[in-house]
Amino acid sequence: MERKYFLGLVTVLVVAALLAACGPKATPCPECPPCPEAGECPTPEPCPKCPEVPAAAAAGERLDIIKERGKIICGVNAELPGFGYLNPQGEFEGFDVDFCKALAAAVFGDPNAVEYRPLTAAERLPALQTGEIDVLIRNTTWTLTRDAENDLNWAAVNFYDGQGMMVRKDSGFKTLEDMEGATICVTTGTTTEMNLADTFRALGIDYTPLLFEKTQDTSAAYEEGRCDGQTSDKSQLAALRSAMANPEDHVILDVTMSKEPLGPLTAHGADEWNDVVRWVVWGMIQAEESGVTSENVDEMLKSEDPTIQRLLGVSGEMGTSLGIPDDFMVQVLKAVGNYGEVYERWLGPDGLDIPRGPNELWTNGGLMYPMAFR
Amino acid sequence: MTPSSSTYAVERHGAVPFWRDIRVIRVIAQIVFVIVVLAIGAWLLDNYRNWLAERNLTFSFRFLRLEASFDLAEGIPFKPTDSYARAFLVGVVNTLRVASVGIVLATLLGLVAGVARLSRNWLVSHIASVYIELIRNTPLLVQLFFLYFAVILKLPKLKTGDEITAITLPGPTYLSNRGLAMPWPRPSESFGAWWPFILAALVVALVLWILRARGVQRTGRPSFNFLWIVVAFLVIPAVGWLIVPGSPLVLDVPVIKGLKARGGTILSPEFVALTLGLVVYTGAFIAEVVRAGILAVPKGQTEAARAQGFTEMQILRLIVLPQALRVIIPPLISQYLNLTKNSSLAIGIGFLDLYAVSNTMLNQSGRVVEVFLMIMAAYLSMSLSISLIMNIVNRRIQIVER
Structure with a gap:
């Protein structure tokens, strides 16, 4: 009896020791570089399912793949009302989603030629790197680390987000300087709390931070009146406000405490496709600048303005050089409208009500500056 | 079994080989176990070292001296330019504040509830039962969230517009969902001259205690120890107060200015919620410990005391509790430890305890x-x-047993 027990114990321990010893070396086929001859892998298991069309090999061909497939696979957020949200009717909607539609309209002339992939923050970058999605439009901040280390290319910026401050309307606060002595709710473990400390220190304002671990707790405490203000990214604040009992009692101050440029991005190696994405975004901004809207687009086709003529494909071959139809912007404008219309629809006073601030056109003192259509 | 039968067995099998010798096996098993534990430990350490090397990092506590650059607003003063080490200290102090206040209050609550549950008064014993069963059988985190979001944050606002809407008690004490602001004595310049009187009071009280205790032992007559000590503690500092120029302590009164109350002492809603939650929760467990301790005292003790004409209060204080303590203390230690460790749930309700700050x-x-x-x-x-x-404490109490 005792011997059996002992032998069993020894066996278990030996096996455990062996496993422990082999553990770190048990990754023989990490990135399967010789994918064409994938069967050559020395392990009994072949490489974990090499994508049929590896992202790296698709340099410049991503656009062809999309055209062949007949639809765009667009990575979006499903849980951020106003930006990317799966509505009760089972449809994706929001600011970012409209850019997916614009891309589909540009390539196929049909805003519904999109397959949406709802992604979490952690899934989004790998989904793009593995080629599972064509483009990611999911409030993703453009940072150096992400751009360089994750083999991604941002196409453009469609929303200049930044850390903002939400306060009660009846508090009368207009600027941060008014908030002397205020208590401010903030979610801990984010850059938000550092930016808050930096900003208020720089302004020399006395304040009391109140830290919560979860965003919904932060918001609940603010709504209960524990804090005079809540700080987070403006898009996030607006979405949180829309879920409050009385959204109209709260305002987001027109102050920005940090840089959070958001925009669509594609994988490295899909350069032609990336060009399409960026020029569709810039085209929408240019359309607003030139005063072309979803309603007057047909009249504007007769415009004498050379920029509008090139934008709408009346003159020049802008679309052809991108590899898509020349009238792509006409389709985009008919499908979703220009940048200002999309903004107004989701983020304007009837939507999340975020002041346009840096997202104004450059001609109105904002940062939205499309590159030259010529 | 006769001696001869075992002799036969040895003869039949010859000497036992060492790998079947239980004494050898025991030693080998222990050696193998130690080796395996060390190997796993070494592998984990090596794994961590590789992880560090991959990221060009080193294991070091040097970051503690760096500027924290975040802000903490609970407990000892802290500003973003302070170091990580000080941030950690803020967390430790806050946890100690909650734990020390919590342990004292939970013990009192538990004692009262435990005794009440054994009361022969129907209402008292049932109220205690309901409290204990309700609290003991729901999760602490749920209770904390309820207490914080549904009770404390629902208190009136400090100000509505320019009007003070907090619950105002004499003092003035303001109770609102921004916390409890109350007057607090602060030492003034003459405090330095006054504190020796407190020290003197302490010494006198101690001497009196020892003298009276000896008197009780010699004469067997009860003495009012407590009364003497109170007198010593009140009279000596009071005399000091009159002698010292000015008043050594000044009352700092809270004033509502701008968006918050300033001055006095302010208990944050998070501190109140956490402390209250832990006290109520741990109190229910301590109540059961106390009840078990009391029930462990033989019934004859109570009956004998009652027969001798002790009042119920005297029975509890002089006969039952001293004997029950022996049973109570060991599980009570566990409850104290639980309270301290449970304080890490503070992170859920925004209190800056050790764990929240470390996070x-x-x-x-x-x-x-x-x-x-x-x-x-x-x-x-x-x-x-x-x-x-x-x-x-436990050892001191156990020695009483004769």
Whole structure:
């Protein structure tokens, strides 16, 4: 009896020791570089399912793949009302989603030629790197680390987000300087709390931070009146406000405490496709600048303005050089409208009500500056 | 079994080979076990070292001297230019504040509830039962969330417009969902001249206590120890107060200015919620410990005391509790430790305890392993200190047994 027990114990321990010893070396086929001859892998298991069309090999061909497939696979957020949200009717909607539609309209002339992939923050970058999605439009901040280390290319910026401050309307606060002595709710473990400390220190304002671990707790405490203000990214604040009992009692101050440029991005190696994405975004901004809207687009086709003529494909071959139809912007404008219309629809006073601030056109003192259509 | 039968067995099988000798096997098993444990430990350490090397990091606590650059507004003063080490200290002090206040209050509540549950008064015993069963059988985190979001944050606002809407009690004391602001004595310039009187009061009280205790032992007559000590503590500082120029303590009164109350002392809603939650929760467990301790005292003791004409209060104080304490103390230590460790749930309701601060520290510094080692070391030393003190108390009480 005792011997059996002992032998069993020894066996278990030996096996455990062996496993422990082999553990770190048990990754023989990490990135399967010789994918064409994938069967050559020395392990009994072949490489974990090499994508049929590896992202790296698709340099410049991503656009062809999309055209062949007949639809765009667009990575979006499903849980951020106003930006990317799966509505009760089972449809994706929001600011970012409209850019997916614009891309589909540009390539196929049909805003519904999109397959949406709802992604979490952690899934989004790998989904793009593995080629599972064509483009990611999911409030993703453009940072150096992400751009360089994750083999991604941002196409453009469609929303200049930044850390903002939400306060009660009846508090009368207009600027941060008014908030002397205020208590401010903030979610801990984010850059938000550092930016808050930096900003208020720089302004020399006395304040009391109140830290919560979860965003919904932060918001609940603010709504209960524990804090005079809540700080987070403006898009996030607006979405949180829309879920409050009385959204109209709260305002987001027109102050920005940090840089959070958001925009669509594609994988490295899909350069032609990336060009399409960026020029569709810039085209929408240019359309607003030139005063072309979803309603007057047909009249504007007769415009004498050379920029509008090139934008709408009346003159020049802008679309052809991108590899898509020349009238792509006409389709985009008919499908979703220009940048200002999309903004107004989701983020304007009837939507999340975020002041346009840096997202104004450059001609109105904002940062939205499309590159030259010529 | 006869001696001869075992002799036969040895003859039949010859000498037992060493690998079947139970004494050898025991030694080998222990050696193997130690080797395996060391190997696993070494592998984990090596794994961690590789992880560090891959990221060009080193295991070091040097980050503690760096500027924290986040803000903490609970407990001892802290500003963003202070170091990570001070941030950690803020967390430790806050945890100690909650734990010390919590342990004292939970003990009192538990004692009262435990005795009440055994009361022969129907209403009292049932109220105690309902409290204990309700609290003991729901999770603490749920209770804390309820207490914080549904009770404390529902208190009136401090100000509505320019009008003060907080519940105002004499003092003035303001109770609102921004916390409890109340007057607090602060030492003034002449405090330095006054505190020797307090020290003197302490010495006199101690001497009196010893003298009276000896008197009781010699004469067997009850004496009012407590009364003497109170007199010593009141009279001597009062005399000092009159002698010292000015008043050594001034009352700092809270004033509502701008968006918040300033001056006096302000207990934050988070501190109140956490402390109250822990006291109520742990109190229910202590009540059961107390009840068990009391029931462990033989019934004959109570009956004998009652027959001798002791009042119910005297029976409890002089006969039952001293004997029950022997049973109560060991499980009570566990409850104290639980209360201290449960205080880490503070992170859910925004109180800056040790764990919440450390969480921020590791998020902002990226020093996960170092910070977790510090957290564990801090909780371990707090728990071991409580255990140590309580074990000493326990030993003193156990010796009483004759």
